[in-house]
Amino acid sequence: MEAVVNYQGKLAMLVDDDEDFLDQMKVQIESLGFKTVTADSQSAAEALLRSVSPDLAIIDLMMENMDAGFVLSYEIKAKCPHAPVIMVTGVAAETGMTFDANTREERTWIKADVILSKPVRLDQLKREIERLLK
Numbered sequence: 001m002e003a004v005v006n007y008q009g010k011l012a013m014l015v016d017d018d019e020d021f022l023d024q025m026k027v028q029i030e031s032l033g034f035k036t037v038t039a040d041s042q043s044a045a046e047a048l049l050r051s052v053s054p055d056l057a058i059i060d061l062m063m064e065n066m067d068a069g070f071v072l073s074y075e076i077k078a079k080c081p082h083a084p085v086i087m088v089t090g091v092a093a094e095t096g097m098t099f100d101a102n103t104r105e106e107r108t109w110i111k112a113d114v115i116l117s118k119p120v121r122l123d124q125l126k127r128e129i130e131r132l133l134k
Contacts, residue, residue, distance in 0.1 A: 012055065015045040025120075054083050055133070056132070059073060059088070061088070069089065086114045
């Protein structure tokens, strides 16, 4: 039997310029017990960061700027170094470019803890969250 992890009281920041994806992610993350705050752009997320300190952030890579997710993950880590950042992206399907955060070298410039390709399955996301917040 799978152990149930309780995320009650934890705050997840969700950032994506795709409103449908953002709404879907909000429902999924709240089903795990998180409270959520959402932003639909890098600039909206930066404004939100002035008033909240998330325990977890799930952010898109490409929003109003192609590197918005990279910049935002750096800013989140600067304010909340304890908060895991999961970057979700469709960039591989759109451009053929791939990014990873598995090696020490990659993590020096990619501040995300994990990079997942869209579409993201709930079981995959849950597994990464459990690993990062243990």
